[in-house]
Amino acid sequence: MTSSKKISIVNGYLIDPASGTDHEADLHLADGRVLAIGAPPAGFQPDVVLDAHGLVVCPGLIDLSARLREPGHEQKATIASETRAAAAAGITTLCCPPDTAPIIDTPAVAQLILRTAQRHGLARVLPVGAITQGLDGRHITEMAALKQAGCPVLSQADRPIRNSQVLMRALDYAATFGLTLFLQPQDADLSEGGCAHEGRVATRLGLPGIPEAAETVAVARALALAEQTGARIHFRGLSSARGAEMLAEARRRGIPASGDCSVHQLFLTEDDVYGFNADCHVIPPLRTLADRQALRTAVAEGAIQALCSDHQPHDADAKQAPFPETAPGISALETLLPLALALVDEGVLTLSAAIARLTTGPTAILGHDLGRLAPGRPADICCFDPAETWVLSPETLVSQGQNTPFLGRQLRGRVRWTLLGGRIVHERA
Numbered sequence: 294m295t296s297s298k299k300i301s302i303v304n305g306y307l308i309d310p311a312s313g314t315d316h317e318a319d320l321h322l323a324d325g326r327v328l329a330i331g332a333p334p335a336g337f338q339p340d341v342v343l344d345a346h347g348l349v350v351c352p353g354l355i356d357l358s359a360r361l362r363e364p365g366h367e368q369k370a371t372i373a374s375e376t377r378a379a380a381a382a383g384i385t386t387l388c389c390p391p392d393t394a395p396i397i398d399t400p401a402v403a404q405l406i407l408r409t410a411q412r413h414g415l416a417r418v419l420p421v422g423a424i425t426q427g428l429d430g431r432h433i434t435e436m437a438a439l440k441q442a443g444c445p446v447l448s449q450a451d452r453p454i455r456n457s458q459v460l461m462r463a464l465d466y467a468a469t470f471g472l473t474l475f476l477q478p479q480d481a482d483l484s485e486g487g488c489a490h491e492g493r494v495a496t497r498l499g500l501p502g503i504p505e506a507a508e509t510v511a512v513a514r515a516l517a518l519a520e521q522t523g524a525r526i527h528f529r530g531l532s533s534a535r536g537a538e539m540l541a542e543a544r545r546r547g548i549p550a551s552g553d554c555s556v557h558q559l560f561l562t563e564d565d566v567y568g569f570n571a572d573c574h575v576i577p578p579l580r581t582l583a584d585r586q587a588l589r590t591a592v593a594e595g596a597i598q599a600l601c602s603d604h605q606p607h608d609a610d611a612k613q614a615p616f617p618e619t620a621p622g623i624s625a626l627e628t629l630l631p632l633a634l635a636l637v638d639e640g641v642l643t644l645s646a647a648i649a650r651l652t653t654g655p656t657a658i659l660g661h662d663l664g665r666l667a668p669g670r671p672a673d674i675c676c677f678d679p680a681e682t683w684v685l686s687p688e689t690l691v692s693q694g695q696n697t698p699f700l701g702r703q704l705r706g707r708v709r710w711t712l713l714g715g716r717i718v719h720e721r722a
Contacts, residue, residue, distance in 0.1 A: 297325045297715040298340035301333065305345025305676060309352060310649035311656075311665035320350060322672040325715035329668060341717075345676050348709055351648045352664045353385025353673030355655035357475075357553055358529060359604035359626060361387075361418065362693075364405065365394025370606040370693040372406070375626065376415040378692035380719035382627045383675030383708040384602075385416055386655075386663055391423040392450035398423040398434045400442030407443050415718045417673070419659070422447045424463050424474060430454045433463050437470045445659050448475035448529060451576060455481045457514060464524035473525040473658065476515050478536055479577060483507035488617045490578040494563040501617060503578050508536045516543045519550055527658050528552035530603060532577035534587030541596035551658050552596075554588050555603035556632045557623055557698075559641075561585075565698060571612040571619040572698040575603075589641050592650060599654035602629040606694020624694030627685070631704035634679060638705065644679070672715035681707040 300322040307318040307330070314330070321329045321337060328334060359379065362370040379387055389406060391397035397406065403420040410418035422439030424447045426432040436447055447467065453476075454460045467474050484507040489495040491502025512528065516539065519526045531537050531552045540552045557575065562582050565573045573579060591597040605622025612619050633647045642650070656664035663673060682705050687695055711719035 299323045299338065300341045300343065300712070300715065301339040302343045302345050302350055302674070302676065305348050305350035307350045307666070308645055308648050309666040310645050311653045312667060314666070315645050320666065320674070322712070322715045325672055327666055327668050327670050327672050330666070343676065343710060347678060347680070348676045349644070349679050350674060350676050352652040352666050353675050353711065353713065354383050354630060354651045355659070355664055356384050356387040356604070356626070356629065357599055357601040357655050357658065358390060359387040359602055360606070360622070361389050362606060363393070363409065369608050369611070372409045372418065373413045374693040375604070375606065376410060376413055376418065378626045379416040380711045380713070381691045381708060383630050383677055383711050384626060385673040385675070385711065385713050386419065387416055388419045388421050388446070390448060390450040391421050392428060392452070396423050396428055397421065397444065398426050398428070400438050403439060403442040403444050414713070414716070416713060420444050421475060424449050425454065425459070428452045430456065431459060433459070433466060436466050436472055440470060440472055445661060446473045446475050446527070449477065451477050451479070453477060453479055453481040453511065457518070460515070461518050461522060464518050464522040464526070468522050468524040473527055473660065475527045475529045476511070477530055478508045478511040478515065478528045480507045480510045483510060488574060488578070488621070489566050490563045490580045492563055492581060494566055498566065498569065500566070505533045505535060505580070508533045508577060509539060512536050512539045516548055516550060520548050523549070525549040530555050530577055531588065531597060532558050532580050532584065534584045537588055537591035537596060541591065544596070551598050553599040553601050553658070554592060554597050556600045556629055557603070557625065559585060559589050559592065559636060560632060561698065569616040570698060571614075571616055572623065572696050574616060574619050574621045575623060576621040589636070593641055593646070598650070599658060600629070600633055600650045601655070602626050606692050607696045609695070612696050622696070624690070624692045624697045626692055627690060628697065628699050628704065630677065630708065631706045634706040672712055674710070674712040675708060676710040677706055677708045679706050681705070683707055
């Protein structure tokens with residue numbers, strides 16, 4: 294890792310969806326910020342010149358959900374290990390859900406995570422505050438204090454609020470302080486005990502199912518309460534065609550709602566659960582081919598504004614049990630960009646749109662001054678080779694978590710350099 298220096302990134306293809314930039318251009322950095330695009334300022338002498346010939350240069354990627362497992366679950370991963378993996382994946386900013394141990398329901402825990410991430414200095418970690426104390430779904434936290442402590446948004450992680458009155462009070466509170474609530478669109482009662490999409494595959498395998506209605510009921514309730522209170526809500530992890538359609542309808546009516554999709558939902562379906570593949574045990578579950586296609590369309594049309602990794606690293610033991618007893622989740626930081634590029638290969642997105650779903654889309658949701666390359670903006674930058682192919686393997690994974698159904702798959706697109714605040718935090722020879 295290098296300190297912040299004067300850096301010129303030359304001969305690269307610059308894509309910045311926020312400004313519409315999509316052409317070859319040089320980039321000049323100083324004091325951790327973008328100094329100029331194109332010609333360098335008079336008298337500018339860089340300390341370092343990075344030759345980005347053949348590379349795409351874009352804003353650092355922003356991931357709306359990545360569990361780092363620290364504090365409390367360091368046997369699975371640590372902030373050091375996972376921010377190193379993020380840097381290797383071109384991700385400069387990531388949101389850490391509140392289900393750490395202790396839970397991020399006090400300013401002290403939020404500050405602990407911020408200090409730890411700053412000490413390692415490999416990625417910007419944004420702690421997501423808990424909506425309710427201990428994620429109990431009953432008692433609302435001091436949301437304003439969490440915001441002041443560095444939590445840009447609040448959520449319940451994967452523990453939905455059962456009581457509608459509590460959720461409405463939380464939305465009222467959030468509206469008062471201009472906070473966005475991240476809501477996992479899953480009805481706690483309809484999904485309880487389930488581990489796969491309620492459909493033909495779960496039936497054949499004898500697995501307890503989670504119906505589509507678990508998502509649509511939760512989306513309908515949250516939209517009704519958001520409309521009532523005026524609060525901004527974000528659906529973290531839509532998985533169904535109908536859920537995406539309901540969000541699009543609500544946005545057309547002016548309800549302040551947004552949504553994202555875990556990128557694996559755009560490639561895997563319930564059929565991948567055959568063989569009881571525990572690496573395909575995810576919540577929300579992998580749904581039908583029709584759902585997958587509808588999600589792709591919603592992402593392409595912008596009804597779903599962001600793609601995220603939903604990174605959940607596990608130790609090996611967590612995936613070695615009968616399917617319903619395994620821990621859900623995929624180690625996914627390092628497949629975020631390659632899978633987004635696969636959507637480009639398959640004609641779902643243009644390259645600029647794919648980068649937008651990983652930069653400006655998340656930025657708009659967070660309300661943060663990130664995800665844009667313009668003079669004066671933070672020099673968070675991803676430089677990647679869009680043509681390089683590589684195979685995901687235990688040897689190529691940087692994350693401490695090896696739990697991914699994409700092991701052995703040939704991927705396209707590899708990060709050469711990642712810069713955070715003008716410092717090179719990842720460099721691959």
